[in-house]
Amino acid sequence: MSVYKLTYFNVPALAEPIRFLLSYLEIDFEDSRFEPEQWPSIKPTMPFGKVPILEIDGKILNQSTAICRYLSKKAGLAGSDEWESLLIDIAVDNINDLRQAISLQVFEPNEESKAEKYVTLTNETIPLYMNNFENIVGENGGYFVNGKLSFADIYFVAVMEFYIIMLKMDLLNGRPNLQAHKKKVLDIPQIKSWIAKRPAFSMQL
Amino acid sequence: MSVYKLTYFNVPALAEPIRFLLSYLEIDFEDSRFEPEQWPSIKPTMPFGKVPILEIDGKILNQSTAICRYLSKKAGLAGSDEWESLLIDIAVDNINDLRQAISLQVFEPNEESKAEKYVTLTNETIPLYMNNFENIVGENGGYFVNGKLSFADIYFVAVMEFYIIMLKMDLLNGRPNLQAHKKKVLDIPQIKSWIAKRPAFSMQL
Numbered sequence: 001m002s003v004y005k006l007t008y009f010n011v012p013a014l015a016e017p018i019r020f021l022l023s024y025l026e027i028d029f030e031d032s033r034f035e036p037e038q039w040p041s042i043k044p045t046m047p048f049g050k051v052p053i054l055e056i057d058g059k060i061l062n063q064s065t066a067i068c069r070y071l072s073k074k075a076g077l078a079g080s081d082e083w084e085s086l087l088i089d090i091a092v093d094n095i096n097d098l099r100q101a102i103s104l105q106v107f108e109p110n111e112e113s114k115a116e117k118y119v120t121l122t123n124e125t126i127p128l129y130m131n132n133f134e135n136i137v138g139e140n141g142g143y144f145v146n147g148k149l150s151f152a153d154i155y156f157v158a159v160m161e162f163y164i165i166m167l168k169m170d171l172l173n174g175r176p177n178l179q180a181h182k183k184k185v186l187d188i189p190q191i192k193s194w195i196a197k198r199p200a201f202s203m204q205l
Numbered sequence: 206m207s208v209y210k211l212t213y214f215n216v217p218a219l220a221e222p223i224r225f226l227l228s229y230l231e232i233d234f235e236d237s238r239f240e241p242e243q244w245p246s247i248k249p250t251m252p253f254g255k256v257p258i259l260e261i262d263g264k265i266l267n268q269s270t271a272i273c274r275y276l277s278k279k280a281g282l283a284g285s286d287e288w289e290s291l292l293i294d295i296a297v298d299n300i301n302d303l304r305q306a307i308s309l310q311v312f313e314p315n316e317e318s319k320a321e322k323y324v325t326l327t328n329e330t331i332p333l334y335m336n337n338f339e340n341i342v343g344e345n346g347g348y349f350v351n352g353k354l355s356f357a358d359i360y361f362v363a364v365m366e367f368y369i370i371m372l373k374m375d376l377l378n379g380r381p382n383l384q385a386h387k388k389k390v391l392d393i394p395q396i397k398s399w400i401a402k403r404p405a406f407s408m409q410l
Contacts (some may be wrong), residue, residue: 082278086274088277089270093268094253097253104309110321112317113314116315
């Protein structure tokens with residue numbers, strides 16, 4: 001049996017879709033979390049100076065989306081043919097574009113640029129993406145792709161949690177399809193168990 | 206036979222890996238290019254207001270990396286098993302992180318933030334990524350993954366061309382493994398033919 005070790009800050013963010021998928025697969029994993037003050041000494045030891053990483057039998061893997069796609073294949077959540085896999089990959093990258101726009105605003109070090117980005121983010125980017133997602137889920141039987149659970153659904157719910165908190169905006173407000181979608185994902189028994197047992201997280205990255 | 210139509214600005218950038226892969230597959234495609242002044246009227250008609258899009262038999266696909274992965278599977282360039290596909294996906298996302306860091310600096314609208322980003326990009330991000338890529342290609346028999354041509358190799362050469370031009374820095378200078386790697390990709394007969402026949406591009410996005 002393979003040994004899995006996940007290393008990240010003590011927050012959900014980019015690690016949480018991996019934690020959700022490992023839980024969905026009922027794979028035991030070491031959930032190694034560090035505090036922000038440990039990061040300067042850890043950063044130089046990480047591939048490209050970034051986390052999360054997942055170690056499988058000591059082999060170090062970076063890039064959370066690639067890791068999630070790999071785990072999703074094992075879970076049967078990465079598409080039943082190449083076309084469906086394509087649609088799921090597109091949905092995940094659309095979700096990542098929104099996540100990244102939020103992240104770039106929240107972590108922008110220049111105060112003036114941060115203020116400018118906030119205006120674009122809240123007036124244009126978030127309404128555009130969230131309204132599209134609301135419609136896509138409405139038109140696809142309550143899921144992102146083809147009326148069935150996929151990697152994209154788990155990814156959206158797991159990764160957006162932290163960025164919504166960081167942004168201090170309820171992005172699901174007034175979007176009933178996405179509210180029902182979130183409930184459905186969090187009601188999956190293995191994910192419900194994970195949420196019930198996961199440690200409280202700090203708010204700092 | 207399916208009908209392929211690619212829509213993008215008249216530059217390589219995010220569309221070029223798709224053009225390389227369609228050429229590699231010897232798939233005829235309509236290479237629809239527009240000028241910057243046409244963009245305001247095109248943008249609202251595009252998924253999430255972005256390009257490139259690829260239409261296959263009229264079905265509109267966005268997200269260039271997802272499209273490339275789909276085409277790569279048809280070309281046998283997406284990995285021979287799930288583990289190799291994971292390693293290729295990781296390599297592509299590492300490449301995308303560098304591409305995006307360059308893009309975020311080049312297109313940063315705030316002048317002060319743009320200057321700050323330039324310092325981080327040239328002193329930290331570019332050396333870190335390019336030196337790692339040089340080593341990775343050196344350690345993997347001249348390719349990004351497992352000593353054989355994959356999606357990651359074509360993606361790197363095709364996507365970086367434009368961003369290197371935008372940045373006005375020769376990122377391959379002093380990196381012989383990456384120079385040889387570029388030559389090898391551009392010497393693939395179908396890619397060589399594409400380069401010989403592709404239209405001259407404008408420098409504006």
